[in-house]
Amino acid sequence: MADVQLAPLRPLSDFLMGSARFQVPNINDPEKWANRVLNNLLYYQTNYFLKALLVFLIIGIMHPVQMMCGFVAISVAFGGFVYCTNTQWKARQFKQNHPVISVLIILLTGYLLVYMFGAVLVFLFGIAFPMLLILIHASLRMRNIKNKVTNKLEVVGLKKTPMGIILEGLGQEPDILS
Template identity: 55%
Template sequence: MDDLEVPSLRSLSDFLLESARFSTPAINDPSRWANRVIDNLLYYQTNYFLTAVLVFLIVGTMNPKAMLMGLLTMVVIFAIFVYTTSNRVEMHRFKRSHPFVCFLLILLCCFLLLKVFGGLLVFMWGIALPLAMIFIHASLRMRNLKNKMGKKLESLGLKRTPMGILLFQLGLEEQARS
């Protein structure tokens, strides 16, 4: 992780305003579209990270109680999932020996999920909106020479960035290297 490099913040002019060029992506050529998106994700990753944080905070400040409730609910759901998957034998034994208690617990969980459903929607909106904005920008923003050079440096392994590592972990390294 010592060779990890965080790219510099691109100017607003380059990111959105005067020098930015936008066009519709080549929808009929998915590999070209994917290359454009990956190039832009690698080149503008710092801008995208700040955009995602800013939009998440804006959504959170519009309804902070629901955002906090949604976040807490997701943490609890994740904890329950981890606990039940790591203790399958115990859970199976408990379900067999106490079927009525399990049925009541399922009903209680459904009731609680319905109760906090609005908070879950606000939290998911706070995550989905920035991701959608990033994808739309990365799809519409045309690549420039700096953008293409940054991708080549990343694919040759001369420069490692957080987005490059994330794309590699998602299995998109072939598109990132082409």
């Protein structure tokens, strides 16, 4: 992790205006489309992280209580899932020894989830909307020479970036020949 470099923030003229060229991808060639998206994710990664953070913060400022409740609900659900999957025999034993408390916990959890459903939706929207914006930009933005050269350095391993590590972890790598 010590050799990971943060990619530079690309200028707005390159990212959206000026020299930026956009074109609807050819949906009949999904491999070429996926390669364009992967290469744009690598090249504009700092811009994308900043955009996602900005949209997340804007939604958080507009609906702070719902964002916090949604975050808590998602965290509790995830924590409960991890806890139950790691210690299933304890959960079964508790349910057998304390049936009334177990029913109350289930009812309260159900009520909490229904109550927080709106907050969970706001929180998920705060995550999903920036991802949608990133996917749209990465799909429509045509690559330039600087983009291609920079991505070649990432793919051949001369430079490691956070998005490169994320994509590698997901098993996604851009085509080195394109």
